[in-house]
Amino acid sequence: MISAIVCAAGKGTRAGFRENKVLRELDGMPVLCRSLSAFAQAEIDEILVACAEEDEARILPLLPERARCVRGGDTRAQSVYNALLKAQGEIVLVHDGARPFLTPKIIADCIASVRQYGSGVCALPVTDTVVLAENGSVQSTLPREQVYAVQTPQGFYRDRLLGAYEKAFAEHREFTDESGVYARYVAPPRIFTGERSNRKLTYAEDFAPAERVGFGTDTHAFYAEGEGAPLINFITLGGVRIPSEKILKAHSDGDVLVHALMDALLSAAGLRDIGYYFPDTDEKYRGADSMELLAETTDKLKSAGYAVKNISVSVLAETPRLSPYIQAMRENLARALSIPRDAIGIAAGTNEKLGYVGEKKGITVYATVLLTK
Numbered sequence: 001m002i003s004a005i006v007c008a009a010g011k012g013t014r015a016g017f018r019e020n021k022v023l024r025e026l027d028g029m030p031v032l033c034r035s036l037s038a039f040a041q042a043e044i045d046e047i048l049v050a051c052a053e054e055d056e057a058r059i060l061p062l063l064p065e066r067a068r069c070v071r072g073g074d075t076r077a078q079s080v081y082n083a084l085l086k087a088q089g090e091i092v093l094v095h096d097g098a099r100p101f102l103t104p105k106i107i108a109d110c111i112a113s114v115r116q117y118g119s120g121v122c123a124l125p126v127t128d129t130v131v132l133a134e135n136g137s138v139q140s141t142l143p144r145e146q147v148y149a150v151q152t153p154q155g156f157y158r159d160r161l162l163g164a165y166e167k168a169f170a171e172h173r174e175f176t177d178e179s180g181v182y183a184r185y186v187a188p189p190r191i192f193t194g195e196r197s198n199r200k201l202t203y204a205e206d207f208a209p210a211e212r213v214g215f216g217t218d219t220h221a222f223y224a225e226g227e228g229a230p231l232i233n234f235i236t237l238g239g240v241r242i243p244s245e246k247i248l249k250a251h252s253d254g255d256v257l258v259h260a261l262m263d264a265l266l267s268a269a270g271l272r273d274i275g276y277y278f279p280d281t282d283e284k285y286r287g288a289d290s291m292e293l294l295a296e297t298t299d300k301l302k303s304a305g306y307a308v309k310n311i312s313v314s315v316l317a318e319t320p321r322l323s324p325y326i327q328a329m330r331e332n333l334a335r336a337l338s339i340p341r342d343a344i345g346i347a348a349g350t351n352e353k354l355g356y357v358g359e360k361k362g363i364t365v366y367a368t369v370l371l372t373k
């Protein structure tokens, strides 16, 4: 029988959230859920989750089958020890709940190492140079071939690890993980190779927000000669009125740039497209100010939990000349999206007289955006 012990009884002080970092959502799912689901899908007979009393009510609903809570202690070592006392497996795999990216392969390698060598410590050779320092000065450089960064899981026969912890407590010695205790009181534990992605989330920046890219495009035709264009002498792009002999056909104000951008935003957030939310069959949107529609779009994104990181727009227009108006467009969009102007790139170009753009029959805009959750 194999038990997994998942440590979740810390406070996450260094991450600085108002909650235990293992309960923090990452891509829409608490960190701890990811760690647990890897064990739930592996050949593990029971999962013991060390949790603090104040977190138990939130952790209980997250537990997969075969998992239960045990009371954590003041230190990680205490939490592991408490769980070891309750574990029934002959083999135990101890894992940090704050390492959500472990893979089935790591778990399988850990178990295999315990079976073959009596222990299995997930670790990676370091890539940085590692030095010993004192008072801010390097004393010596460690031989890099011999230096490993130790991760979890770490697997052992339960009674040996339990015995080691008992000796450590009796001697009031502190260890940051099982490999240290085991090395001190039992034997040098065997290393198996971990994965770079199996990193521990410690500081707030380790919880990099989820990012989503979006793409949108829109084309509007110019009125041809004798097609009865309205009596105006401008087109609107990015909320800026630009003098133009040719007028764009549109149900709304014809801001083809903003329309492409809106589609990019909606698509990045996994929402429906502009035609769905603002149908041009709806009288309400006749002559509509596209900047207002953009504001409504950003509200939708906000409700879905997204913020705009940057946008990049490319306008294909043979006429009119756009370069004098680009800065004003950027200002407008920056205000509408509440992002800095330098998060907005707008390029404009002709199509070298080729195709419908080149023949001055219309304008096409491409937009890409990056959102963060």
Ligand code: CTP
Binding pocket: 006, 007, 008, 009, 010, 011, 012, 013, 014, 015, 021, 022, 050, 072, 073, 074, 075, 076, 077, 079, 080, 096, 097, 098, 099, 200, 201, 202
């Ligand atoms: N842990 C635990 N019991 C403790 C302390 C830590 O079960 N008394 C767990 C944490 O929940 C975490 C893992 O051990 O999943 C690794 O510890 P660490 O990264 O230090 O987490 P925290 O102690 O929560 O963070 P901090 O040290 O920044 O407060």
Ligand code: MG
Binding pocket: 010
């Ligand atoms: Mg800690």
